[in-house]
Amino acid sequence: MPIDLRFEPGEMPLLTDLYELTMAASYFQMGFNERACFTLSVRRLPPQRGFLVAAGLERLLEALEQFQFNQPALDTLDALKLFSPEFLQFLGDLRFTCDVDAVPEGTIFFADEPIVEITGPLIEAQIVESLVMNQLGVASLLASKAARAVIAARGRRLVDFGLRRSQGLDASLVAARSSYLAGFVGTSNVLAGCRYQIPLYGTMAHSYVMAHDREREAFEHFVELFPRLSTLLVDTYDTVRGVENAAIVARELRDKGFKLQAVRLDSGDIADLSLKARRILDQNGLQDVSIFASGNLDEYRIRDLVRAGAPIDAFGVGTALVVSADAPSLDFAYKLAEYRGIARLKTSTNKASLPGRKQWFRAFNASGGFYADVIGLADEGTTTVAHEIKPAPAEVLPMMQRQFSGGYRNGNRPALAESRTNLLESMAKLEQRYKELERPAAYPVKQTAALNAMLINERMRAERRQE
């Protein structure tokens, strides 16, 4: 009996949609298990999004390395009375042996651009669909949202405070990791901090103040144990009086040779209160005590506070970030692009897919900025592609890299800190008009002539598939 909030090792492959298994059973019966390629991409950007950030790949690859139906999982499936003993035996022997091409963690991407292509035996590449979509979906969603807060904060520090409001425990870990990737300085989530080596931040809760008979006594007790890293929460009762009490405690602390880190504002008119707090702190000679703001903040409110000149040094961001409140899902699709060497596509209304194994390319100018992307076929070279881009690029780079060969990782896992640095450099090179929080410009993404030709061909072929 598993503990409910945890997964047992063999449970991971059961985190799939039933149809993945019934389709696999049918493929197995028919002997359909030749080489297939599936492509993951986002059909369209959510409202107000000028770009997205790819994330979750490292967690996904780790899960694929471990992919295996153990005996308890097989017993569970057997009890459904849907599957033959031969098929269950086949599942038991199954390991993930596909090739995986993917963009590196932290890549900026746009609609239709493949984030991952998985190529290998049809059943393996199909059966991981739900896991691939779930993990890359939520991680990219939250990294993209966090990147917007980083843009809005213009250099002020951001901390993930979202654990309590995230949609489940897995989401809380993803939120911490994705927001750090996007440029946050840390998280309050202890497990996420320890697992991913993300700096941990903490302040105090209202209950701490309320458990004391007097606010000032609460402040004094807290700094006594943590004289070097205390942030005092000043809005449990009247905020201005709370700041005054914090200032008294900060001066006592200074006399002992320590420094109060910050006061935290969590309610009310934050812009106005931050000015008042700054004035009180400065009047007490506490220019080095920071002001930390939290409470229903998102990129729009952070932008407004920064524009208004509110003297806030750091923001704790919770709910709006960790659920990506204004756009809580990405329209990811994982579509069969090739089977048995033949390109495949669907032509469903508004949900058509791109056929064939693909690569995509980014055009850079001489100063390292990027200004156009091109989606092409896997075997197209950068030189050919470069000729299709106007104005002519100084450099064209292919964006997906081989991450797994035959189920084994190529090379080392990138450290999260390294992916973070790469993303921040890319963000700096992305033109401002694509980074606007509202009504961003549409970044140009084209398709190569070769891909377009295949698309026309395959559309015609699709008609014959219904005869």
Place this chain on the structure above:
Amino acid sequence: MPIDLRFEPGEMPLLTDLYELTMAASYFQMGFNERACFTLSVRRLPPQRGFLVAAGLERLLEALEQFQFNQPALDTLDALKLFSPEFLQFLGDLRFTCDVDAVPEGTIFFADEPIVEITGPLIEAQIVESLVMNQLGVASLLASKAARAVIAARGRRLVDFGLRRSQGLDASLVAARSSYLAGFVGTSNVLAGCRYQIPLYGTMAHSYVMAHDREREAFEHFVELFPRLSTLLVDTYDTVRGVENAAIVARELRDKGFKLQAVRLDSGDIADLSLKARRILDQNGLQDVSIFASGNLDEYRIRDLVRAGAPIDAFGVGTALVVSADAPSLDFAYKLAEYRGIARLKTSTNKASLPGRKQWFRAFNASGGFYADVIGLADEGTTTVAHEIKPAPAEVLPMMQRQFSGGYRNGNRPALAESRTNLLESMAKLEQRYKELERPAAYPVKQTAALNAMLINERMRAERRQE
């Protein structure tokens, strides 16, 4: 080294905000660990929500039963260099010994009504805050959203298809469980189905059709293995031709003594296509083949399809449901209500809390309908409370029950199916105006005279806490 998507046994207590541990360390140092009561409630209903459904309690209680810092967790905390050996020893010895009062899984509730009260040693009751909020938050959010789809569907069957778009793996399990609780008939999520005994549903993916050279061949292959439970996806290419191909296969199947379950529409003008599909099926004598619709459905689209008379028998609901797209978080707060026998409250702007240990009561009329709730103090009896309700109720029931005493469960865990039945009965008794999907009426929730008196008293006392 844990596998990233799973939790090791000792990791659960680390799923907390850092400040829970620093506050605990401070309490430990000061010897502050007397009896405290924390109250969980929602400060306000999200837009367009007339009611909420409480869920997640059973998963939470299971986690609390297992709550324990093991040695690897303590080593992890030790490495943070924040905590004394004595405090870490204390954490290692810590077990959850609190009393838990809570509404049963599947209770309909409104703003300010306590869903859970946890009473026990301050440190224990405080340290579980993040876990309590996270788990009851997401489960109640998704149960509330699912209940709206059930209202909209007016008896048509609903299936959770959300795994791929949920915010992480934990959320996918919660979505499946919460939506079944709210009246869905099943889920596509295999692990959720197996863990919680929820009926599993599956159809087929576009890739299955695309892996075949011809659509009709794909249909024939699928029904060959699953002649009793096939749902054919008809929109990979042209939908009407897809239905025609499905009808041919259904007739062949009928000749062999089996029945096609359904065709599935997943794109395009679903209302129009369902009429065309019904006509084609009927013309082929396939009146008993159902029409299953999916693709970007939510309660609003389901309502519109039902109103338009679309002949759809069942809906697969994914993204909008599993992320509660139009309201992706609940404004839950977990607030200290009492410490050392003294009521506590915060008076923060727009975030004030209710003091004292509480109970809340529901007023029923003679026909079993409920029409008003009253929040009072824990020691108020139903008779006293009944006198404060107009019109006089036929019955008044207290809503929170003792679920844990001293860390041990009282009685048996309710089966999910039982909670589901109770909720569906309550939903039937809730007046329609509170169930409207848009602009619902506000259900009356009052506070007892005794609670109001305490509130006034404590507000005055709060002022003195800042002196």
